[in-house]
Amino acid sequence: MSESYIQNMFAERIGGANFGKDTVIYKFEKIKRAKMAAKKAHPGVEIIDMGVGEPDEMADAGVVAKLAEEAAKPENRGYSDNGIQEFKDAAAIYLERVFGIKGLNPETEIIHGIGSKPVLAMLPAAFINPGDITIMPVPNYPVLGTLTKWFGGQVVSLPITKENNFLPDLDSLDSDTRKRAKLLYLNYPNNPTGASATREFFEKVVRFAKENHIIVVHDAAYAGLMFDGEKPLSFLTVDGAKDVGVELFSLSKAFNMTGWRLAAVAGNELIIKGFATVKDNNDSGQFIAIQKAGVYAVEHLEITDRISRKYSRRHDMLVEVLREVGFDARKPKGSFYLYVEVPKGIKDGRRFESAEDFSQYLITEKLISTVPWDDAGRYVRFSVTFIADGIEEEKMVMDEIKRRLSDVEFEF
Ligand SMILES: Cc1ncc(COP(=O)(O)O)c(C=O)c1O
Incomplete structure (x- = not known):
């Protein structure tokens, strides 16, 4: 087959004319x-x-039954845009019960995502201009960094190792990086290291973010899954965290719902507003029946x-x-x-x-x-x-x- 002109039309961000030839x-x-x-x-x-990296079991029978029930209702058929209030209200209660996050306004400080992956993919559109920096621990779940680069930004990596308890050393960042950095990505419990953060570390992150005017994105995809009486630690329970960041809670791992695609983003109102604008231009919201099944899930902590x-x-x-x-x-x-x-x-x-x-x-x-x-x-x-x-x-x-x-x- 002769080469299609389409081969020369790919954007540089995915490889330009060399796309697919790697x-x-x-x-x-x-x-x-x-x-x-x-x-x-x-x-x-x-x-x-x-x-x-995903559960071996299907979702709980109660969640599946709730989906079937809600899917049969004509009023749930349409676009949900930036989400139904019922899910946001249920998320606020869940976040307080499980993580002790108090005082979130479910109208302005919580929004759903079609899983946390698209949230990570969309946040850079709201904040990254060419030349801006996203700080990423390494190793990492790469989506926020990849999209930062696609928007002309730059990724600065901080290794997480046994020596630093798998917590990135923010003090090692030079002044130019601090000035240009807009986003700091964190993920605890961490994929792939399994490490957890400490309250002291999160407090330091808040100070660092305030001093340097950086937005913190804490991806808490695994936050519900704790062992041996350990309490899940939320970034948003640290004083001042809501001034600097958002936290992402996914139903994928904590409720065996990877394929269902549902997450909640909570935290700073302005960050959520910016994200909502980008989201509104990307998707039309998760199926209402899935959001309602999500309400059922977060009401059943067992x-x-x-x-x-x-x-x-x-x-x-x-x-x-x-x-x-x-x-x-x-x-x-x-x-x-x-x-x-x-x-x-x-x-x-x-x-x-x-x-x-x-x-x-x-x-x-x-x-x-x-x-x-x-x-x-x-x-x-x-x-x-x-x-x-x-x-x-x-x-x-x-x-x-x-x-x-x-x-x-x-x-x-
Ligand atoms: C750290 C981390 N963040 C986000 C995700 C994506 O989760 P979701 O299913 O909510 O998009 C994963 C999935 O493996 C993950 O490991």
Whole structure:
């Protein structure tokens, strides 16, 4: 086929005339390919998938029933624009009950999003002019940074490492960066590190934001999922936070609703107003029946409690198995991610050049899928969202991991 003129029309932000010709294979594609190859090479052996970043279960039966009921009502059929008040009111009550966020005005300080991903994608349109900076911890969930660049902005990275307790060192930023920075992205409990923030850190963030006139976007996608009596920590419960930022609460992980696409953005009224204007030009709101099912979900906190207990139990099991084979695995306070440093190699055997190399080894030789991160140290991310129906099956998965790893001695 001769080359279409369309090839020369792509915007520079997605590669210009070279769009689609990139020969670099990206991480997630590599994992997918390695999984397919491993399946082919070992047709009878099941892959243990610890790579996926979404729940293995469907939404709660009550939520599903509520959707069916609401979907059947003619009055719910149309555009919802910037959302129904009922969801915003329910979100305000939920945020106070679960996180202790007091005094939010559900009319002006809360808005829904069709998941938190599009919220992160749209916020730069409201704030980023060419040359402006978004500060991003590394590793990260990249959407806010990607869209910042698409709007002509720049991303400044701050590594989060074991040494800084996976909390970015804001003091390391130079004065030019502080002057040009408009957005600071934070995400706790964190994907991929599983780390939680501290109140002291959030207090410092508020001071830093006020001093330097920066907007804080705290992505609390995993905030409901806490273990062993740990209380979820909301950025908005810190004094002054509402003057400087917004916090994003997703129903995806805390209520097993990834495909449903529903989130709440809460915090500074002006930031929300700017976001609402951009949103109004991007979408026409989530289906009202889904928002109503979301109301049901946030009124039933036991759903998140049950999900958290499951992940907590799985973390306990996985930490034990990984420690037995030599990993320095530590259970996170929240989230479904277990982030562990990779071995240097195998005793008297191969060396691992990088986390990616190790992750490829795990999938190819052991049929265990993980996600590697080489951005700040060498780590793989295990997610306790692997498929298993109940404790007995979870134990079988763990026994199988132990068995597959028992014939090697890793060197760390
Ligand atoms: C840190 C983080 N933020 C946001 C999202 C997207 O969540 P949502 O389903 O609400 O768009 C994810 C999903 O994996 C995530 O890990």
